[in-house]
Amino acid sequence: MSFSVLGTGMYVPPNIVTNDDISKFVDTNDEWVMQRVGVKQRHFSINETTDEMGYKAALAALENSGVKAEEIDLILAASISGESISPSVSCMIQNRLGVSCMTMDVSAACAAFVFLLETAAGFFARGKAKKVLIVGAERLSRILDWEDRGTCVIFADGAGAVVLGEGDSYIDSIFDVRGGSDVIDIPQDIGKSPFYEGTQKKPFIHMAGQETFKFAVNAICHDTTKILERQGLSFEDIQYIVPHQANKRIIDFASVKLKLPQEKFYVNIERYGNTSSASIPIALDEMNRKGMLHKGDLLLLPAFGGGLASATCLLKW
Numbered sequence: 002m003s004f005s006v007l008g009t010g011m012y013v014p015p016n017i018v019t020n021d022d023i024s025k026f027v028d029t030n031d032e033w034v035m036q037r038v039g040v041k042q043r044h045f046s047i048n049e050t051t052d053e054m055g056y057k058a059a060l061a062a063l064e065n066s067g068v069k070a071e072e073i074d075l076i077l078a079a080s081i082s083g084e085s086i087s088p089s090v091s092c093m094i095q096n097r098l099g100v101s102c103m104t105m106d107v108s109a110a111c112a113a114f115v116f117l118l119e120t121a122a123g124f125f126a127r128g129k130a131k132k133v134l135i136v137g138a139e140r141l142s143r144i145l146d147w148e149d150r151g152t153c154v155i156f157a158d159g160a161g162a163v164v165l166g167e168g169d170s171y172i173d174s175i176f177d178v179r180g181g182s183d184v185i186d187i188p189q190d191i192g193k194s195p196f197y198e199g200t201q202k203k204p205f206i207h208m209a210g211q212e213t214f215k216f217a218v219n220a221i222c223h224d225t226t227k228i229l230e231r232q233g234l235s236f237e238d239i240q241y242i243v244p245h246q247a248n249k250r251i252i253d254f255a256s257v258k259l260k261l262p263q264e265k266f267y268v269n270i271e272r273y274g275n276t277s278s279a280s281i282p283i284a285l286d287e288m289n290r291k292g293m294l295h296k297g298d299l300l301l302l303p304a305f306g307g308g309l310a311s312a313t314c315l316l317k318w
């Protein structure tokens with residue numbers, strides 16, 4: 002027993018920011034960002050918190066699934082940009098929904114959505130949950146260095162959610178963690194202890210772009226191929242690859258390396274930027290509402306990012 006997806010939802014704040022808008026803060030331009038990252042516009046929160054956006058995505062997913070908030074046994078959330086370490090984002094979403102189920106956050110940066118699915122699968126397997134709400138919610142604008150043109154043009158705000166029920170749709174998964182802060186680091190404030198002698202690194206996203214890029218392309222190619230091998234399947238059996246939307250060029254490189262047409266990959270980074278843990282559930286919700294997904298379709302969801310961590314799963318719709 003694992004789970005099936007009962008419904009999807011997403012929320013992005015209404016404030017749309019173009020590359021030209023960002024060029025007022027840092028030395029960049031629309032042509033560079035479109036060519037090197039593939040982002041045209043993104044949404045940035047003006048007054049909504051991470052959990053508020055997560056809550057709105059959750060409401061949309063509940064409505065889409067026909068499941069009532071009171072039926073949810075477990076809320077799993079992921080965020081690297083929540084305003085509070087405690088209460089966690091999942092606690093705050095539970096509070097906003099007015100329910101009393103168990104909640105838990107999982108920290109795995111941009112790969113987190115697949116970590117959340119894996120965690121949910123364990124609860125279903127042990128019969129500990131019949132309905133699970135999963136949310137990836139990010140206000141990355143809060144942790145961006147607005148003087149670093151290498152990151153502030155990439156990341157964005159938004160939330161995606163799915164509602165899961167008992168089923169057999171979570172077929173296989175693969176995880177690779179290479180712990181270390183040398184490639185991606187998002188330090189917290191070191192605090193004011195009179196005893197501590199560490200030095201403060203700016204509490205923003207620090208990213209070695211090219212190392213991350215290589216890790217990401219390798220992760221997509223290796224993980225998807227490995228899962229298909231294990232399952233005795235080929236890419237022809239897969240309707241769509243729905244990757245973490247980190248950079249359009251990462252997806253283009255992977256499609257060339259895997260010798261797959263670009264249409265095999267769902268891409269929406271042009272409109273939303275990189276929303277970390279929210280990017281795959283946002284993509285799934287768009288596909289779902291466009292009627293692109295049919296019962297029995299096989300999807301590969303490759304995710305990768307800070308940790309470094311990568312995680313890919315094979316999911317039957």
Ligand code: UT7
Nearest residue numbers: 029030033037111150151154210211213214217247248306
């Ligand atoms: O979701 C989590 C995982 N994150 C990712 O997967 C991100 C992976 N990495 C990337 O997406 C890319 O490496 C970046 C978009 C971050 C950077 O692209 P790049 O092609 O690797 O550029 P680069 O860092 O090698 O920089 C090339 C040039 C440099 O100028 P010089 O030194 O050649 O004169 C940069 O200063 O482009 C310059 N540059 C920019 N120019 C205009 C860097 N950022 C910008 C910018 N606008 N925003």
